[in-house]
Amino acid sequence: MCVIILVLNLICLKKKERKQPNQQYAMQKQRMMKIITNFQSKSKRKNNNNKTSKLNSHFIVFKNFIKNKIKQKNNKTTKHNKLDITVQHNSKTRKKL
Structure with missing residues (x-):
């Protein structure tokens, strides 16, 4: 659920970035990507079930x-x-x- 929300936010940020490129959007996008990669690595560690x-x-x-x-x-x-x-x-x- 959390990952879906993060991915949707990332898509919205990409659309906003196309309309008006801004460093603020780029920084937000980087933060979102870090959160998603951290979540994926945690889920990979938990996948021993x-x-x-x-x-x-x-x-x-x-x-x-x-x-x-x-x-x-x-x-x-x-x-x-x-x-x-x-x-x-x-x-x-x-x-x-």
Whole structure:
């Protein structure tokens, strides 16, 4: 919520700066950018909770899924065979889809 407000304020400042360039607007913009970057770095430190780790693991699984599919497309010997796509899970067991 806080970041959304800061970003909206930053957009308003950019519009005002286009209309009449002023050093005051530039200083306000710099302050807003510092606040946003500080907030983002704090949130990155807090991202060690389960939700983000689950999202990251799902992303890795999806990435591996795509890599396997590309490998099979490039492999000419399995071109006529059924697709055999395996996905690696956190428990390091492999399951066929």
